Amino acid sequence: MSAKTFPPVPDLLKIFAATTAAVGLLMGGGLYLANRSWDRMPPGGDFTLSATKGNFSLHEVKGKLAVLYFGFTRCADVCPISLHKLSQALAKLNPAEQSDVIPIFISVDSRRDTPETAQKYVSFFRKNGIGLAGSASEIAPVAARYGASYMIQDEPGSALGYSVQHPTRFFLVDRFGRFRGAVETSAQESELIDQIRRLL
Amino acid sequence: MKTFRAHPTSIRVLFVTLIGLASLPTALSASKSNVTIQVVQNSTWVRRSPPGVPYTAGYLRLKNTASREVRLTGAQSPICRVVELHTHVHEAGSVHMKKIDAIPVGPGQEVELKPESLHLMFIDLKSDAFGSTSIPIHLQFSDGTSLDVLAELRDYGKDGHGHSPEPQTQKGNS
Numbered sequence: 001m002s003a004k005t006f007p008p009v010p011d012l013l014k015i016f017a018a019t020t021a022a023v024g025l026l027m028g029g030g031l032y033l034a035n036r037s038w039d040r041m042p043p044g045g046d047f048t049l050s051a052t053k054g055n056f057s058l059h060e061v062k063g064k065l066a067v068l069y070f071g072f073t074r075c076a077d078v079c080p081i082s083l084h085k086l087s088q089a090l091a092k093l094n095p096a097e098q099s100d101v102i103p104i105f106i107s108v109d110s111r112r113d114t115p116e117t118a119q120k121y122v123s124f125f126r127k128n129g130i131g132l133a134g135s136a137s138e139i140a141p142v143a144a145r146y147g148a149s150y151m152i153q154d155e156p157g158s159a160l161g162y163s164v165q166h167p168t169r170f171f172l173v174d175r176f177g178r179f180r181g182a183v184e185t186s187a188q189e190s191e192l193i194d195q196i197r198r199l200l
Numbered sequence: 201m202k203t204f205r206a207h208p209t210s211i212r213v214l215f216v217t218l219i220g221l222a223s224l225p226t227a228l229s230a231s232k233s234n235v236t237i238q239v240v241q242n243s244t245w246v247r248r249s250p251p252g253v254p255y256t257a258g259y260l261r262l263k264n265t266a267s268r269e270v271r272l273t274g275a276q277s278p279i280c281r282v283v284e285l286h287t288h289v290h291e292a293g294s295v296h297m298k299k300i301d302a303i304p305v306g307p308g309q310e311v312e313l314k315p316e317s318l319h320l321m322f323i324d325l326k327s328d329a330f331g332s333t334s335i336p337i338h339l340q341f342s343d344g345t346s347l348d349v350l351a352e353l354r355d356y357g358k359d360g361h362g363h364s365p366e367p368q369t370q371k372g373n374s
Contacts, residue, residue: 073250076257076322078288078295080250081315084356117252124250125356149294158299159282159323160255165289165296184293 042147044171044179049106049132049142050115056132059177064102065199068171070148072109072164073121079166082185083125086170089192090126100175100200103129108143108150109164110136146171146179174199236266237305237341243312244351246335249325256329257286258320258337258351261312264305271302271342279335281324288316297321302342 048057058066067086071079083105090101105122107113110133118131134142136152143150151165169182172195183195240261249256258277264270275283286297295316303318305311313319320337322329335351 073253074255075297076247076249076253076255077286077297077319078316080247080356120252121250149292151294151296153296155299158284160284160297160299160321163296163298165291165294167294168290169293182293 038147041181042145042179044146044173046177047142047145049134049138051130051132052115052119056130058104058173061102061104061130062177063175064100065175065196066173067101067103067196068106068146068148068173069103070106070108070143070146070150070167070171072107072166073113073117074109074160075164075166078168078185080125082168082170083122085185085189086192087125089189089196092189092193093196097197097200099128101196105129105131106139106142107131107133108139108148108166109152110134110139111152111162147182172196172199236264236343236345237270237272237347238263238265239339239347239349240310242352244337244349245354246320246322246337246351248330248353248355254323254325256322256325257315258283258322258335259313259315260320260337260349260351261310262303262305263310264307266343267307269304269306269342271304272339273302273342274340275320276338277322277336279326279329280322281326282322283337284321284323285318286321287318 046058048055050056069079069083069086071082073079083103086103090098090103093101103122103126105118107118113133115131115133118133119129120131122129122131133139142148148167148169148171149165150167153163153165155161155163167182168185170185170192171182172180174180180199181195183192187195240263243261244259246258247256262272272285275285277283284299285301285303287300288295289298299321303311303313311318330353333353335353337349337351339347339349341347
């Protein structure tokens with residue numbers, strides 16, 4: 001199972017989606033609409049972090065679909081692959097849809113990343129992306145609010161000095177600022193596109 | 201040829217190179233007359249990192265034709281200060297990279313270093329790291345042999361985004 005999203009608003013659709021998901025699970029494939037790793041849906045919500053032009057708050061992109069990604073710029077493998085995948089998926093949307101989706105890269109590497117490095121990084125993948133950074137005490141509550149677990153682990157035997165454990169998910173926030181669920185970065189591109197379109 | 205070997209004696213290098221050129225697109229790498237470890241042809245590549253990012257990753261496929269295990273124990277490249285062997289540890293919706301001491305290749309087996317898995321980690325890239333589309337990499341093995349390969353530099357959107365090349369069967373050249 002690679003996609004983790006949450007039901008559309010109307011109750012009938014919820015029932016239909018849950019049924020479909022259950023069938024999908026029984027069949028060993030398809031989407032499902034409850035995240036097994038979360039006992040309870042993380043609340044999400046507004047937050048403020050540092051951007052290149054000062055503070056940025058999530059409500060500033062209200063009216064757009066925000067795709068949050070928690071990573072770090074010195075990640076040489078998973079982060080660039082994931083962001084490139086998102087970029088490729090968004091490129092498949094029509095121009096109007098594309099302008100309605102804002103990728104937001106949140107660095108969880110407070111020691112090395114700055115708003116500038118985060119912005120430069122996300123811009124490489126998506127021109128309208130927003131790069132955010134902050135101190136450890138600023139990042140932690142934001143990540144916790146979205147169920148985005150991360151951890152800094154010392155690696156004394158490595159020239160890196162430490163490694164950064166970070167989520168392998170895209171977190172989707174709808175036009176109204178509501179956290180609607182996460183899609184695994186390992187999901188098929190078509191699934192990612194479907195989940196994004198579902199919320200547009 | 202994207203990869204080739206360098207070995208203890210220059211005569212051997214010349215000989216093997218000539219053989220390789222004469223038999224394109226086949227030969228790749230071997231170590232000694234008793235071939236042990238090889239790099240699968242066209243399997244070696246390095247991802248061009250986004251501007252300003254001093255790290256990147258490289259990938260390749262190793263084939264062990266020996267009757268005993270051989271381990272990749274180290275790597276170096278002139279494009280950066282350090283190359284480390286890394287793997288990924290996936291845990292319930294998250295991942296982190298971890299340095300490892302060696303990558304074992306069982307007798308007669310192949311091991312692929314590929315995106316989101318085992319990889320070469322290039323740390324502290326030099327400012328002109330991507331000045332060439334061929335990246336030299338020196339590989340060291342537990343049996344005391346080594347290989348010099350040229351990796352293809354790949355941009356995003358040109359297979360550098362996470363898809364490893366199709367495996368190609370290599371013919372040894374003992």
